[in-house]
Amino acid sequence: MNTFTETIQSRKRLLENHLGDFMGRLAKRCAKGWGDRRELDQVLHDAYDNCDDAPACRLLYIVDVDGVQLSSNVFADGKFDEGRVGQDLSERPYISKVVPSSGFFLSDVYISQTNRRSLITAVQLVRDGSEAKGFVCADFELSMLPEIDQPSEDRRIWMQVKGDPSIRDTLFMQSRATSPMDERIDDVLATIDELIVERGIFHAKLHFSSSRATLWIYDDPYRYRVHVLDEILNPSVCLAYPLRSYPEDALVPQNMVREILERFKWLREVDETIYLRAGSLNIINGIVALNFSCDGSHYLPYEEFMEMDESFWFGSA
Template sequence: MSEALQTAIARQRMLLHARLSDALSRLETACRDAWGDRSALEQSLSKAMERLPYCKYLYLLDHEARQITANVSRGGLLPEHFGRDRTTRPYMADAIAGAAFSLSSAYLSRNNRRPSLTAVQRLTRDDGTLLGYLGADFDLRDLPLTRELYRQSDQWLQLKGDPAIRGALFYQQRVDSLMDGRIDEILDLIAELMRSHGVFHGKLHFSSSRATLWLLDDPYHFRVLDYEDLSDPAICLAYPQRAYPDEAAIPADRVKAVFDQFRELRVMDENIYLRSGSLNIMNGIVSLNFSCDGSHYMRWDEFLDKRLDFWLGSSALTCTEQPAA
């Protein structure tokens, strides 16, 4: 997981920790006062659910982490959970170790298989001895998160692909596709669609002679163009003319340079060559997939700065397997 994504998740957990620990700590006194009376405890938890609109289940455990109430849900009591031993559940580890309040890592719930969290409040007597635990289960989609949209880093990212493909890299050679036969015309056409016809993301699949396009006017649906479509300049008539967006991360006059570089990578070597490449003008990210199944994601300007000898280097292509001597 990237550092930026870890930071975004950690921030949400910090906010949740503060909010949920405060909410559960308010239930301590009522639970202690009714301890030993299952009916009274379940009534207290039912009332508490009204103040926790984002909680899925509340329940109480004894000092050995065995459940002494039903699961209290918004729809009523679920008595089948009474007596359940939760000592081995991962979300109990910190509480059993002595944490006054703990918030679990996200996990998939056993029954509904949905991303969930469990908060556990440790309950003690006045003399500090352990009384039991208050547990609260939450569905991630119901939690009061800030819901700030995670922003993907634009740092160069390279990923290794299928080991079987990498292992056979030097035992296969590139075969010209239909697209390769008219590659200059097709690249010019795609560049024109991006500069003047509202295409903000275009991916070229050189080996299968097709392209996938996303348009500003209809971003939720992609279009697939086959070789015959890509060979006909009249395809531009099917896409309304649109001004190049001011928000684009790559200047309009550099779009063609990216596609020209795709052509060079496609024919640079018989073993190591580009299988597919894409450009998103809104975030300026270029993606590449090579014959070794290695993938790269980088900014357009960083991509244009790379020479062919960089891509032919085994360390850059993430193709580590070599043929047997």
């Protein structure tokens, strides 16, 4: 399973392999013209003709070992910006970074100040024999570089996110108000259980405090449906969704759906001050999401959710 961080690192390795040869060849040509700014500008200009990723390369420039820019900014459209010569770039993270033995590395992704798009900078050490002379840098538009098809997988770990501090500060000045959904909660849970188990809903969020439900259907996952309480309680709501077998790729066992929904009810009712405002279940990735009256949110695998008792939820509140 690829975690979020592992996926980012694997994509950076792909880009390093993809860009490394080009940057290495460019550094050798820069070494030959070192000391002559006009020559270096021309080397960078000509480099676009030898770069398969020229459309993605936003600009090229050269800095010395102290981070002072020696060349113009040379753009893919052939324009030169000589006004950048002499600027101090030593504080930029990709200039002050420890250089690996290969002399090549990629910056972290950052946002362009010009067009507010994601960029990444490829940096190659320029050597004259064994002497380090400086660096040649290439800014690339991230959206135009090659991608890998495998996305990061969901992190099936417990995450807690704190909400609005003003809500937490006044927590003990409030108490749960019974909502219309609370008054019919057993009927609501029965309907949601049927929609998930038999009607192709793979992700359901119950907004207990505002008496509505948001549903995502397996056959049409890019659009969600919002139902107010009257619609949820209408037995005909099930006719609005096609009869479907329970998904084979669901991580949540079919017989656990109702138990999870019942646990939502328990968290809603067990305490008058710290109570569940909204809860969601995604049966495909097996994640339960909870939002409490203190505005704190939890995201956790359903297995852990079902193991946690009252002392966990309210002993640590």
